[in-house]
Amino acid sequence: MRMIREPARDIPVLIDADIVVVGGGTTGPIAAVAAARRGKKVVLIERFGSLGGNLTLGLNTKPSGALVGGLPLELWTLARSEGAAGADYFAGTKTGKVKIASPCDPEIMKMLLTRLCADAGVEILFETVVSRPVLDGDTLRGVVIENKGGRSFIEAKVVIDCSADGDVAAGAGAPFVMGSGEAGEDLKAQPVGMYFTMSDVDVVALARWARQTDDVPAQAIPEKDADLDYGLWLTGFNKTIRAYRAETGIDLPRENITLKTANGLMYVNATRVIGVDVFSATAFSAAVVECYRQIVEYARFLVATVPGFERAKIAQIAPVLGVRETRHIVGEYTLTESDVRGDKSFPDSIAADVSAFDVHDVKGADVDFQGLRPYELPYGCMVPLGVEQLLVAGRCISADHAAHGRSRNVPACMATGQAAGIAAAIAIEGNTSVRHVPIERVQGALREIGMPLHADELR
Template structure:
């Protein structure tokens, strides 16, 4: 188990004791320009401070508590609530969709994959399929396969679906610790403008993307450093003048449902630690400057003068950080061989070429693949499920397991399982997977 102990680390900044990581600012010698000093976790003094014991108000006692409102968490909360379980959803930002919306990562990959008869088959159904259909109906989605959506429309649709399902939504709220009784999770401490409070729950679902909850619960996991990016959007792309003297074709990203707007992906720097807040802060500022400068250059190019930077994503593009060590680790072999699981919760597709047994298999040939329920169950913690980009998989699979389609499917599976566990008064570990598959099928999921 790798535990990072920075949460309670006290940092002396400029002579004053403060909790957390300070970003010191200094005046650069010889200039009147204030520049932010790059901070690094390694250089900070390591001290600990004991937090005094105190009474914490209990905001709610609920059946299911979902932490994180990305694609996985939104699907999980809707699925749980639709089984009749009282469900709370906690999200630190002001919108649902996670990286799909706040990260401006707009293409829903992979809605289709190759079936056993070598046909392209739709794989994303159920709650993810409903989200996609509602965005098409609003005219806020382009492309039938792997649709690219408008982020504001997606935030709206996800809000509406959460409301309709009767989920109790807590925005602007950070899950900061867990309440444990031995190996059983009893609830979560939350922080918000209303202060520190507790939400107690019969089942908790970790959809934080970074596995914050299974980490705090003391469960087992691996960590993976990977490239972190920052997506942005350009406006006025329909006003590019290709007849301008000196015009050259430039890379300006890809289309969105709004004809004047493109989204621009960024792979970013390799081998980044997404669990180091100083690293995230430094990347954020470096990338914002890089994007600003590249758009300034673009606007100086003949034909592109009217293009402008519409926005940078409000969520930094973290692809992976913690990966659960769960009851079953999904393997590359499983996804390449149509492996079927008796506890399947859904099917996903692949979006990229994969090296398998020495051969590069292009995405057009990649099979659809099943996801077993056991890959969502931690080994130690009772009453906790995990969905989204941190469920249990072999790291070779990271490109497929982190895509939005997979996150929607794992979220749907975990939410339905949590609802069933509440109904049957069972630990999620012990529910009947036959009944789980019935619930999922009733909720429109496709199990292969």
Template sequence: MSKRTIHEPARDIPVLMEADVVVVGGGTTGPVAAIAAARRGKKVVLIERFGSLGGILTLGLNTKPSGALVGGLPLEIWNLARSVGGAGDDYMATTKTGGVKIASPTDPEIMKMLLTRLCVEAGVQILFETFVSAPYLEDGVVKGVITESKSGRQFVGATVLIDCSADADMAAKAGAPFVMGSGGHESEAKMQPVSMYFIMKNVDLKRLADWAQTCEDIPARAIPATVEGLDYGLWLTGFNGMLRRFQEETGVKLQRDNITLKTADGQMYINATRVLGVDVFSPKQFTDAILECYRQIEGVCRFLKERVPGFEQARLGQVSPILGVRETRHILGEYTLTGPDSRGETHFDDSIAADSSALDIHDPKGGDVDFQSMPPYEIPYRTLLPRGIEQILVAGRCISADHEAHARSRNMPACMATGQAAGLAAAIAVEEGVAVRQVPIAKVQAALRELGMPLRADEVKL
């Protein structure tokens, strides 16, 4: 049976503003892209559907980049956060496969303010509480975007559009090819599961850290040597055996084999929920996943209070208002980053970033998390270029990467690095009067090096 439809009459759409560069999405990636382009003197509009910047980093309470920040604007932003007490020192986490250097978590509220301030200082026009419904094209060339807000439907013109929507919404709606998750037949595609962070208050961090030192059920950890270091430096992953026993003894059913605990500004941030097989483009399935995360959060809080030293007096402090989505569309670009590429096996002449993010795989079938250190690798500019559509760049977790490579390129250091490169490339394309597909890559690379961004894997200093 065909679905019922309605007819929407044609109408003229008022032009809100024109820009050199429009960035869609103000999460972890978009602000970096916008700042990079605006600092080269371009007129930049950053459009965000929520009322603050940072996305999963801030609103999503994720707080941590899952890898080292090796240079450029990402490192500048973190150093600024440190200078105002919004982040701590980087730390080396011990895992089953060796050490992983991780940039300190950040205070999400401070980071919201810093990202906004940096954008405004660079001259970026931010449009909060504005949803971008579609790109506008003429003869296969992007000319701007259609927005929806309390002012109604409006148009924002652009010479270059940067899609930082995380799900490649603009590229897909423009007609760019893509695959979902692992690719293959759509019904068989596998994607990493969704989850939701939350905070527990009144945790005795010293008691927890002392107990964790001798607990064999926490194979991955970073435990500071000082009490002061607990504010930003405590990171614990495991509890697998304890979780199994808890579920067997109480009948409470949880969906994840392990729990990750980490501190930021002395608060305890918890990653412990999981929902498999969610079509995040279905409003009903998306809603059902949120409700399931709420159910799981109640069970995890009970587990922690009853079984983990330091949580005896703890209570639920905050639940993320957004669902954490790890994987959806991967655009098909001029080059697709592969698993071997992401292990550092390939050098690219058009590299726009050397990344050292951890390998971080949440099994689409529901197994344990695979989190481990790997050698730095390079990301080529061609992964930002969707096939068949002109004047659009993608950045963030939706770049052209296969399912295996995505386990590294989806992490925040890589997302911020591709955002930085996309912003510079867009600005340089405007300066040179060329399409982003023909932008002189040597000039982009020179601009990146001026920002202190390593481009070759062997240039990364950890």
């Protein structure tokens, strides 16, 4: 590869903060609010012009699990009070039912997340990217950022990496594993996709058909038609997809699809591209182009084959690619599949989680979606090896490929963000490192805001 030399230059120090949170997606705003509510000067850096990431911009909207306490439950309660989310519901899976917080209105959620941050005193830098972390030895001092104003530096006592991809941690030299990390395995990570919505769907007719067919094995359908707007969730359509493929010869790569309702629209999770290196600009861009092709075909499929879609049309397409898995930062503890099946209790647990086990096969086979018993998230998963004054939260925590099937979901991401924000603040208060923060104090602060810490509290 040809190279050019970039000359060294002096850049201004823009802000001297207590805590910098990198990434304003699902995890970052929760981390920022948790820290700011303890009186810390917090800067939240977000590369887009709104908060929420895959939850809002990505049109995902649904937590894939219940929100059991703390800031995550506070946020969803606020959304419900604004008419931007419905009641929890139970979705059937092959291993039993899983309780799921209803989808939210993604546009209202953007504003609610921003309001929570503003009310807590968080300074948000929108349309800003982190170029690189700056270290003094093995201690993180802050991050270099770039935006329309140019290049500058933000100093911090603690940095929380909520970038989803572990960008700051990897840039600082923390060890990581990509996807499954299995030697000789070419397709290591869960596939990428892109949500879209459809309008003018007759949801009453769709619900009536879904109750009678055997082609939607996982479903949640409210008894009352009035509750369908935020309460309809359907996964399956495998037989219908196979028949359509055989009849038309059109490539619909995913074995099943998921439909859900929110704010008067039908949200469609159907696209799939496997084997994408999202750190390659060309591969990433090619995946976006392929998703657009698939969106057209899946919309035609729904109109042609599924009752209730006869007059439906595409309403919106997510402006971001939905990435399920990239780096797993190696931390003081690595969460395993056995752990997320509820086989272990942790003395340093910072949350009990009941998210679904949700694994999209790396080679494109059917989705493994299961409701399992509660499990615990230990603080050690958030503390990277080799770098001081850095925490990771969200889907890049230290977890193996299978465990990631639960820990990547919204409730777990929010829970780790909340714990990271509180731990960072307590470490600063006690003039200690985040690696050696008194975990009992962190757990006490979490209990004060109503966060269950152990699995047996949710059974």
